[in-house]
Amino acid sequence: MLPPGSTVGIVGGGQLGRMMAIAAARLGYRCHIYDPHDAPCAVAVSGSFTRGEFTDQQRIAEFAALCDVVTYEFENVPVGPLAALGAKLLPGTRSLEVAQDRALEKEFLESTGARVAPWRRVESVADAGAAEEEIGLPLVLKTRRFGYDGKGQSWARSQGGARQAYEAIGRQPAVAESGIAFEAEFSVIVARGQDGAVRSFDPPRNIHDGGILRRSIVPGGPLVAGQAEEAKRIAGAIVAALGHVGVLTVEFFATADGPLVNEFAPRVHNSGHWTIEGAKTSQFEQHIRAICGLPLGDPGLVDGSVEMENLIGADVERWPELIAEQGAAVHLYDKGEVRPGRKMGHVTRVGAGAAFTDR
Template sequence: MPSFPLAPGSTIGILGGGQLGRMLALAAARLGFDVAILERDADSPAGRSATQLIVGAYDDEAALARLAELTDVVTYEFENVPAASVEWLASKGVDVAPGARALAVAQDRINEKTFLNGRGVATVAFAAADNPVSAVEAVERIGAPALMKTRREGYDGKGQKWVEHAADAARIFQELGGVPVIVEAPADFVRELSVIAARGRDGEIAVYPLGENHHEHGILRRTLAPANASQSLADQAEKIARQVLDGLGYVGVIGIELFELKDGRLLVNEIAPRVHNTGHWTQDGCEVDQFEQHIRAVAGWPLGPTAARSRVEMLNLLGEEAHGWRKLASEPDTRIHLYGKREAKPGRKMGHVNRVRPLGS
């Protein structure tokens, strides 16, 4: 097992080669670390930014063994990495952060909400269903309209449909693939918020200011941060973050998506055990951004400051919008972050920009 804190020159392994892995690799390089990426695609955004690239499936034991051989600690860039792969690495003495429990909780929406409620964190009412009959019963119990989601996978609005009448539940269950689902009550919220937080190996916790999020067609479009929020709301978010992080024995950065209700309470929508799209504003709005913070945490370094030094509007660049880089580069208060993806597909996240303004503006 490695000795923490890791010294510069150590190698950090990352499962996943997308844009989050790329930005983690760049942050690690700034701190003097080498990075080894395990990714299925030989031409991935993170793979081209890393010291070493291992091409293989995430559950390929030979590829995992090579990653274990090269690295001092392993992390991951997205939550759909097989939990069994993390457990396999751990069984070989590899330190993986965040650990397998965080993945197991986040990968199954029933496990996730059950965990949250068990930690005293409020969510919408929910029920499980694994066949058409129980799907109807779940909607009848929760009440229509209700949101039906696959229990596993699904992102950016995929794998979910609204059920307007209980009689439609069996059909919609089949339309979602006939796989186990969660049925959720609607949230009467006034806006969607998120909190990005980190927990170090010594239990130290650092929480960033709240972000206000706006989605289009199920995909995050922009985040405004710091959000205009009362101290009471900020305190609620920090308490939630601490309950989640301590409950998981977590190491690293986590994204927690929140609903703000009309009465000022916060409900947790979902958690993501990784750096998060709604935290990209920290790259130009904070002294230490979420990517460096994650590397600090998994390497056993002290966590960095999280106070905002600027107000930021983060805007995702989807598909061919990234081709407008020349115009964006001419805007003096705009910082461009492109992911190096080869093909611009409709709705695909190709990059983001952070429009920086003075605090209080």
């Protein structure tokens, strides 16, 4: 158990690292950010900053020597330089290795007993055509690495479309997945402590637009509630199989046959931002508790309902009216340049009938 005053190193200086650092400070920890950019937004709320490339093993080792524990805010960082940190890195590199490769991720998920969409590896135009024959249409091709928020994906909806989709993603190694009929998207944010204890938050129903999360709502309605316990069981099996310490997020489709796993992220997640005001322990505090060896906190709701709305691109220009809105908790990430599709902040509303109603 790390005492207050210890230093938590965070690889990555974006908004997730920023909110993690704020949570760590409340518990008396100091944070040290490692990032290749000049002024990442997490630095403004942290005590120390080391600028360096994620591929620079020597620089990362020097940074880690100044920390008592090291974690990461996103999964698209090279495993090799972090592997050298050994037990100081939490979660460990196993979680990164699996999450970084969609084919390995699918195989791993199936090994835990989780249901996933029918899929196959694609490494050539011929593979893409074979996938179309085996899986049927519609299907989606996803690059095996570096895809997020809808990037690195292309759909095939008509005959011969899989080959075209493979061209659209630049002929990169990929997986082909069957298009799934689903009623809702939701996620389970789960934490596993160093002692093996597991706690899950209530699953939010997630509303996307253009592959980017727009809103998360808890409770997520009767459909999500009916699949929540099974989804939590699956999430618990995933963190246990990985030996994961910290927060991990599993994204699900609610289908007629029960919860089906889309993917997982070995970290805190956008769909868990509502927990800052909406839960008794936020996902960020829970992650810090886990990696520092503290007892996990209570993930229960503070009120009957909560909704989180992302501020994407020019949405952030609404900040004056949002700040004036009574009961709205506004989080601005101080990321500088406003760009289409860029997550600039979020606003959370607790209570006031925010719960999702199935229609």
